[in-house]
Amino acid sequence: MSVALVVAVGALLTWVLWPEPESEPRAREYRDVTACLLTGASGVQSPEAAPIWSGMQDASVETLVKVQFLEVDGPQTAENAGTFLASLAQSRCDTVITVGDAPVAALQSIAPRFPNVRFVGIGGGASLDNVSVVEAGAPDDLRSVIRRLVTEMA
Template identity: 55%
Template structure:
């Protein structure tokens, strides 16, 4: 006698789970599969939340600041840099600064101003004794560049001199210069 014939003659011993499954209506497996499909489709079609941007999106314009060796921490540079940052937050114009390294002379600062011109800064602000002294000769070499000197300097066709002394006025003027850069391209 074959194995199938022997198994057919033996009485079936169903476990409790098998008996319970046989007692259920015939549609329950289809309902379970349908529920699984519904959950998967719902998950796949659920709208994704917009990811938080990792960095600010800036405009194409850049405003640059040249400072003495102390950088933006210098008392005369701090309000200029703060005003530039305020305008950047409001207009998305990029702002950056560069410190004069080495001897604090006008001749040495001219090199740093020229590098900012080559960086395609839309406007270059200068604060501190050496950077302000370098504005005149550098502006003469680069007539298409725009300069703003915060201190005693000679105005020119591409040089604006800001002689404000109180920090609030200096900060406000720096903010206005950078904001104006944004409105030129609009």
């Protein structure tokens, strides 16, 4: 009987002291709002795009707005960038931010075709009904401006 008691106590202690399983990481549930960035061939690593992308990511963490980026592949012309810009506008981006000469130049011909999408040109372009222009500035200032812009989408 004492062996049975020792086994029972051992089983009880094992059950009580057994570590809790680590909780499963929870998936982040994003809002149904997406901000997109169109850059030149250097992507988000370029000096002009890096603060924009950082500001978008900051806003995403705060508000759960989805953010994504796309690089213009091939010739860095307004015509070529226009195909990438139209692709973002058609892929459910609520706001498309453009940075770089070719992406910003493509705004004038593409933005009027997508009146329900908000476009932002960094450092150039002309304001249209659905296009805003943000002047290029110090990286920290740009990061703050873009974070605020994307946060307002939420």
